[in-house]
Amino acid sequence: MTSPEKGYVLQVDDLDVRYSSEIDVLRGVSFALQPNEIVGLIGASGAGKSTLLRAIQRLVEPSSGSVRLGGTELTTLGSAELRDARRRMGMIFQEHALVDRLTVMENVLCGTLGRTGFWQAIRRTFDAADVTEAFRLLDRMGLDGYQDRRCDELSGGQKQRVGIARALIQDPELLLVDEPTASLDPAASVRIMTLISEVCAENGLAAVINLHDVPLARRFCPRILALHEGRIAFDGPPAGLTDAVLTQVYGEEAVEPHVSRRSSDEVDGAD
Amino acid sequence: MPTEAARAWRPPPRIANASARRGLWIVATAYAVFALFTVDVDAARIAEGAARAADFFGGWLRPDFFTRWSDIRMGLVESLAMTVVATAAGFVLAIPFGLGASRNLAPAPVYAGCRGALAVFRAFHEVLVAILFVAMFGFGAFAGVMTLVVATIGFLGKLLAEAVEEIDPAPLEALTAAGAPWASRIAFGVLPQVMPRILGLTLYRLDINFRESAIIGLVGAGGIGATLITAFARYEFESVSAILMLIISMLFVAELLSGRLRRRLL
Numbered sequence: 001m002t003s004p005e006k007g008y009v010l011q012v013d014d015l016d017v018r019y020s021s022e023i024d025v026l027r028g029v030s031f032a033l034q035p036n037e038i039v040g041l042i043g044a045s046g047a048g049k050s051t052l053l054r055a056i057q058r059l060v061e062p063s064s065g066s067v068r069l070g071g072t073e074l075t076t077l078g079s080a081e082l083r084d085a086r087r088r089m090g091m092i093f094q095e096h097a098l099v100d101r102l103t104v105m106e107n108v109l110c111g112t113l114g115r116t117g118f119w120q121a122i123r124r125t126f127d128a129a130d131v132t133e134a135f136r137l138l139d140r141m142g143l144d145g146y147q148d149r150r151c152d153e154l155s156g157g158q159k160q161r162v163g164i165a166r167a168l169i170q171d172p173e174l175l176l177v178d179e180p181t182a183s184l185d186p187a188a189s190v191r192i193m194t195l196i197s198e199v200c201a202e203n204g205l206a207a208v209i210n211l212h213d214v215p216l217a218r219r220f221c222p223r224i225l226a227l228h229e230g231r232i233a234f235d236g237p238p239a240g241l242t243d244a245v246l247t248q249v250y251g252e253e254a255v256e257p258h259v260s261r262r263s264s265d266e267v268d269g270a271d
Numbered sequence: 272m273p274t275e276a277a278r279a280w281r282p283p284p285r286i287a288n289a290s291a292r293r294g295l296w297i298v299a300t301a302y303a304v305f306a307l308f309t310v311d312v313d314a315a316r317i318a319e320g321a322a323r324a325a326d327f328f329g330g331w332l333r334p335d336f337f338t339r340w341s342d343i344r345m346g347l348v349e350s351l352a353m354t355v356v357a358t359a360a361g362f363v364l365a366i367p368f369g370l371g372a373s374r375n376l377a378p379a380p381v382y383a384g385c386r387g388a389l390a391v392f393r394a395f396h397e398v399l400v401a402i403l404f405v406a407m408f409g410f411g412a413f414a415g416v417m418t419l420v421v422a423t424i425g426f427l428g429k430l431l432a433e434a435v436e437e438i439d440p441a442p443l444e445a446l447t448a449a450g451a452p453w454a455s456r457i458a459f460g461v462l463p464q465v466m467p468r469i470l471g472l473t474l475y476r477l478d479i480n481f482r483e484s485a486i487i488g489l490v491g492a493g494g495i496g497a498t499l500i501t502a503f504a505r506y507e508f509e510s511v512s513a514i515l516m517l518i519i520s521m522l523f524v525a526e527l528l529s530g531r532l533r534r535r536l537l
């Protein structure tokens with residue numbers, strides 16, 4: 001166990017998570033994130049990647065262990081303090097998780113609901129500063145002029161960018177990103193990953209990014225965490241991800257051909 | 272060829288089944304004859320009824336809007352007011368019950384309580400509820416409005432709960448992750464997903480409530496039903512005919528309007 005230290009954005013210690021069944025989905029997961037650090041979280045389907053992000057946010061309650069956000073212990077917070085802590089972590093989802101019947105602007109402003117009063121929100125009289133920031137973010141996301149479009153009219157990549165803007169308007173210290181590219185084609189995936197790395201750099205954000213795609217993780221994440229059956233099987237730079245490690249994480253069949261370094265070059269070429 | 276023969280052989284078992292059915296037919300016919308005797312068909316009363324029916328249908332062909340116009344107008348206005356008030360109040364009250372009766376939102380005790388309440392609201396037919404409320408609050412529109420409010424909560428609350436249980440949970444979870452408080456999560460993560468359907472069902476309920484207001488009036492709960500039963504009691508079939516025609520045309524207009532409104536909502 002690492003002791004609480006200043007300077008880390010996020011410290012996860014010996015985290016165990018189980019759903020209703022007896023089997024632990026996460027077992028003794030520990031890692032810490034420096035400011036500005038981008039971590040790619042890889043692992044086979046069902047390894048517990050999404051569960052780890054959800055447990056950090058306490059969308060699922062950890063059964064033991066500790067999660068500290070900039071020194072605040074999250075696992076013992078009451079509901080009001082937990083809401084405040086959640087505002088400090090922006091979450092981006094695989095299937096966008098936008099409210100389809102609301103407009104782009106309304107969805108982006110949903111990111112401010114933690115600090116906007118209920119009556120103010122339902123009358124759509126959001127703070128001027130938030131609206132200005134929303135417009136700036138839409139512009140940054142390449143969605144200039146889309147504010148009044150309903151979200152169900154957007155393409156997958158556009159929806160994902162609305163989701164990014166919604167996370168950023170929270171003014172978070174940390175992004176938790178769950179497979180942002182899973183429903184996109186290779187070129188759009190690269191564009192979204194580029195955008196996410198850029199906004200992290202611009203805003204000085206740390207990020208944990210779940211990725212199915214090992215070549216993408218190698219390319220965009222200076223540090224890789226690999227989960228295998230709920231445990232951390234690898235923690236280090238992409239160069240350390242040898243075939244032996246990949247075999248352990250994904251099993252024999254997966255290493256050749258589509259998770260190998262060769263396919264990484266192909267995706268690079270496709271951009 | 273042998274295959275075709277095999278196919279041709281499929282009907283015989285059906286004939287065998289039909290012979291079993293023949294027995295059933297005999298039993299059924301015997302019961303029908305027996306039942307006919309039990310209900311004590313009285314030729315004299317049929318003849319008398321036929322005369323009254325002829326009277327009634329004669330009246331139907333000569334609707335009289337004028338003799339009892341002020342009664343009719345009052346009844347219609349009252350029914351319309353009952354319908355609108357009860358639907359609006361029922362809609363507002365159905366929301367907390369419906370949200371409470373949604374497994375994905377409410378904690379177990381609240382869920383059980385709201386499901387139970389909605390089941391009770393829906394347990395009895397409007398006519399029975401109206402009889403009860405007339406006994407409690409006396410004759411008139413108030414008992415009728417109460418009856419329709421209860422029925423509307425039961426109807427919309429149950430359907431709202433069903434719609435809420437089918438929502439996409441992902442946007443709601445995203446709002447939770449953004450630190451949104453409970454009320455904002457409902458207003459932004461749940462209601463936008465169910466509102467078009469609920470508003471459509473409310474329009475449908477408006478039209479049911481108008482029809483029900485005519486029925487519960489028959490047991491003293493005010494509205495056009497009260498006017499209708501009075502006209503029947505006085506054998507004023509011309510007025511009865513006029514009232515029925517007005518009810519039908521109002522339902523027709525309501526149907527047209529709600530159809531248009533519904534198309535706007537989606």
Ligand SMILES: Nc1ncnc2c1ncn2[C@@H]1O[C@H](COP(=O)(O)OP(=O)(O)OP(=O)(O)O)[C@@H](O)[C@H]1O
Nearest residue numbers: 019020025043044045046047048049050051052212
């Ligand atoms: N709500 C839940 N209730 C019960 N078990 C769950 C729930 N969500 C996930 N699990 C189980 O937890 C394990 C880890 O799931 P998780 O979604 O975290 O995996 P993942 O690594 O994100 O997989 P994928 O790459 O397919 O998204 C799986 O075995 C899954 O069946």
Ligand SMILES: [Mg+2]
Nearest residue numbers: 049050051179
């Ligand atoms: Mg997942």
